[in-house]
Structures are given as C-alpha cells and as structure tokens.
Amino acid sequence: MDSKGISPIVERLLLPNHLMALEFAEGWLFSRIVRRRICQYRPYSLIDSLGATVNIAATSAQAELRLRDPRNKDVDILYLKDTTNAGFPWILHGAIGWKPHQIFVYPRFPEGSDILQRFPELDPIQPSAGNFTGYYSGHESPYDEPTDFFEYVIPPGQHVGHEFYNQDRRAHNPVANILFALYHFQLFKPTLTGVGPHNRIIRDIALRHVPAAFLTVGFTSKPLDLGDKLIKDWDVLPIKLDEAQALEVG
Amino acid sequence: MPPLTKEEIRERLQTVNVYITTTRTPFFAAVDERKIRYVVAITLFGDRVSTREVYIEKLEEDGTTYTPKFDSINLAPPEKVQLPVEGKDIENPIMTLEGGSRLYGRVSGNSITATIEYWDNDV
Numbered sequence: 001m002d003s004k005g006i007s008p009i010v011e012r013l014l015l016p017n018h019l020m021a022l023e024f025a026e027g028w029l030f031s032r033i034v035r036r037r038i039c040q041y042r043p044y045s046l047i048d049s050l051g052a053t054v055n056i057a058a059t060s061a062q063a064e065l066r067l068r069d070p071r072n073k074d075v076d077i078l079y080l081k082d083t084t085n086a087g088f089p090w091i092l093h094g095a096i097g098w099k100p101h102q103i104f105v106y107p108r109f110p111e112g113s114d115i116l117q118r119f120p121e122l123d124p125i126q127p128s129a130g131n132f133t134g135y136y137s138g139h140e141s142p143y144d145e146p147t148d149f150f151e152y153v154i155p156p157g158q159h160v161g162h163e164f165y166n167q168d169r170r171a172h173n174p175v176a177n178i179l180f181a182l183y184h185f186q187l188f189k190p191t192l193t194g195v196g197p198h199n200r201i202i203r204d205i206a207l208r209h210v211p212a213a214f215l216t217v218g219f220t221s222k223p224l225d226l227g228d229k230l231i232k233d234w235d236v237l238p239i240k241l242d243e244a245q246a247l248e249v250g
Numbered sequence: 251m252p253p254l255t256k257e258e259i260r261e262r263l264q265t266v267n268v269y270i271t272t273t274r275t276p277f278f279a280a281v282d283e284r285k286i287r288y289v290v291a292i293t294l295f296g297d298r299v300s301t302r303e304v305y306i307e308k309l310e311e312d313g314t315t316y317t318p319k320f321d322s323i324n325l326a327p328p329e330k331v332q333l334p335v336e337g338k339d340i341e342n343p344i345m346t347l348e349g350g351s352r353l354y355g356r357v358s359g360n361s362i363t364a365t366i367e368y369w370d371n372d373v
Contacts, residue, residue, distance in 0.1 A: 006251075100261045102373045137373075139258065140251060167373035169264065 009095035009146045012213075013038075013181040019212035020185060021205055022091070022153070024226035027238030030202045030212075034088055035184040041077055042177040046164075049073065054164075056103065057171045061128040062164040064108060067178065077178060080156040083233035089187060092154040093215065094180025097146035101138030102168035104130060107150055109218055111161030116219035117150065127163035135165070146179045153215045155230065187236045192243065195250040206244035254371075259340050262369040263290070270294075270355035270364050274307070274316075277353045277366045286371040288343035289353070291334065292320075293365045296327045303358040304331075311350035319345060319353075325362065340369065 014033050022029045046054040051073035056062045069075040106115055106127040115125040118134045125134030140149040166172050188198035205212040218224035268277050281287045294304050304323040307316040325331055334344050
C-alpha cells in the first residue's frame with residue numbers, strides 16, 4: 001500500500017528517542033519520545049454502553065459508540081484520563097483494523113463532532129444512511145494489519161466515537177484489532193525572546209534539518225484544541241511553524 | 251487500494267436456493283448498477299420423477315434480450331448437476347453479470363430446485 005501513501009500502522013509508530021511534532025488548533029508542540037509501549041486489544045468484539053454485544057442487522061446502522069472494555073463497560077479503551085503519567089506527558093497513537101470488511105466505520109473525533117474525513121465541499125456525512133464516503137472498513141484497514149488510512153492521535157481528555165453501517169445482507173458483530181503505541185514524551189519549550197535551551201532542536205525540526213514525525217491531532221482541516229488544562233499541565237506554549245523556524249539559537 | 255483478498259471474497263459469498271419452474275424464474279433481482287456479480291456455481295437437483303431439461307439465460311441490461319448461457323442441461327431424476335462440472339473456484343467464476351442484468355432458469359415439464367453461489371465485486 002506504500003505506493004498510494006497508505007501504510008501499515010506498525011511502520012508509522014515511533015520509537016524511544018524519535019522526535020515528534022504535534023499539531024493542535026493553537027499551534028505546534030515539539031517533543032522527543034522518552035518511552036513507548038505497544039497497547040493492543042485483539043480481538044475486540046464491539047459492545048454497547050450496557051455491555052451487550054452489538055450485532056448490526058443487514059443494511060442497518062449502529063449509532064455512535066465508544067470502544068468500551070467488555071470487562072468493564074464504564075471504561076473507554078482509547079481514553080487517557082490523566083494529562084501526565086510517571087513524570088511525562090503522554091498520548092496515544094495508532095490505528096484500528098476491522099472485520100468483516102462489509103462493515104463501514106465512521107469515526108467521530110472528538111466524539112459527537114462532525115465527520116471531517118471527507119472531500120471538503122461535501123454535505124455532512126450520514127452514517128445512518130451508509131454513505132459511501134467518510135468511512136473506512138476492513139478493506140482499507142484490515143483486521144490483521146491495521147493501516148494509517150485513519151490514523152488516531154489521541155491526547156488526554158478526549159473520547160473517540162464510532163458509528164457503523166453494515167453493508168452486507170447478513171448481520172455482523174464488528175470485531176477490531178486495536179493497535180496503539182502509548183508515548184511518554186519530553187516537550188521542548190520554545191523561548192520566543194532570546195536564546196533558549198530547546199530553541200535549536202525546535203528550529204531544526206521545523207526546518208526539517210532532523211527527521212521528525214509530524215502528527216495532526218484531530219482531522220486535518222480542524223485540529224483539536226490543546227486547551228487550557230493541557231497547556232497548564234504540560235507547561236508548554238504551542239507556536240506556529242513560522243515562529244519555530246525563526247527561533248533565535250545563538 | 252489493494253484488490254480483494256481471498257478471505258474478503260469468501261466473506262462475500264452468497265448462497266441462494268431457488269425453485270425453478272417451467273417459465274423463466276429469476277435467481278435474484280437485477281444486479282445493482284454499481285456492481286459486477288460473479289457466479290461461482292449453480293447446482294441443479296433432479297425432481298426424482300423424470301428426466302428434465304434445464305435452461306439458464308441471462309437477461310441483458312436492455313431488459314428484453316435473453317442470452318442463453320447453459321442450454322438443454324440434461325437432469326436425470328435422482329441426480330444433481332453442478333456447474334462447473336470440474337469443481338468450483340471462487341476466483342474463477344463461471345459467469346459474470348454486469349449491473350442491471352439478471353439471471354433466469356427454466357425447466358421442461360416440471361419444477362426443480364437449484365442453488366446458486368455468487369459474490370459481488372463491491373459491497
């Protein structure tokens with residue numbers, strides 16, 4: 001799939017000491033992965049908020065659901081409650097493979113928001129009608145090899161919702177392979193006036209002088225807000241790329 | 251995107267049992283325009299009374315032209331006939347039906363049952 005710019009997510013996950021730039025609505029954060037841990041839930045059989053198995057009838061829709069832990073239905077698997085952990089900020093990065101492939105999956109990120117995984121001028125996506133756009137399926141992101149067709153970058157405090165439509169003439173329970181990396185990372189703090197200890201590495205990332213992953217948090221046309229709580233707890237100020245490139249390094 | 255995997259094709263396989271009469275009987279409704287339907291196998295079951303002749307025809311998209319596909323299949327009373335006779339293969343269909351076309355069966359003398367297996371190139 002590489003030739004078309006869609007890759008298995010395992011080729012996109014980062015390793016310790018890799019550099020990472022995160023785009024939020026307010027601007028960019030620059031960081032280095034300190035620790036990484038692979039988190040996988042496979043097979044994950046979709047359940048509803050009551051913990052009951054979801055069996056979607058033929059050519060029918062399933063309203064928005066969080067991916068809840070079948071062992072404790074109150075827990076959203078893809079949710080980070082605390083803003084930091086073990087001394088560092090953390091974030092989830094990964095993808096989900098689905099089966100059977102006749103199930104269309106419509107992600108809402110954050111939950112309840114508009115589905116922006118579409119051509120920009122299109123009318124809003126209607127998962128309940130099984131729209132042929134705005135979705136991904138097990139064909140694009142296979143169960144055995146989840147791809148970055150829809151790449152999740154989930155900061156603390158955000159829930160992800162999914163709607164479903166079964167295109168088949170038989171009922172199906174969607175089954176997922178939830179494959180993520182949980183990064184603990186060191187944030188580089190820019191000094192906008194004068195020379196700062198992290199200015200050089202930030203500028204080098206922004207200028208592409210050093211290899212770094214660029215990840216957008218949320219949909220590309222509407223990155224998520226970093227928000228006051230994360231700005232405070234992470235003790236960092238997001239900046240524009242132009243500002244990063246122009247940082248004074250002495 | 252990559253072509254369908256064999257597993258995905260297996261997941262799409264549909265099996266339909268039809269009672270074919272002495273007049274043209276559809277195996278299914280017209281194929282959706284956006285799809286191509288691949289017929290993997292047709293199995294015909296004798297009526298245990300007398301030898302019958304079975305005709306399988308495709309109704310073209312124009313809605314009026316019937317094209318014979320399998321003509322005068324001789325079906326002895328206690329037997330079954332499977333098409334293809336050399337063994338089915340989901341990746342090598344015996345027939346391809348484009349969107350808007352239909353498939354019909356017809357029998358001489360008396361009704362029989364038939365099972366058709368197929369998959370569509372799109373969901």
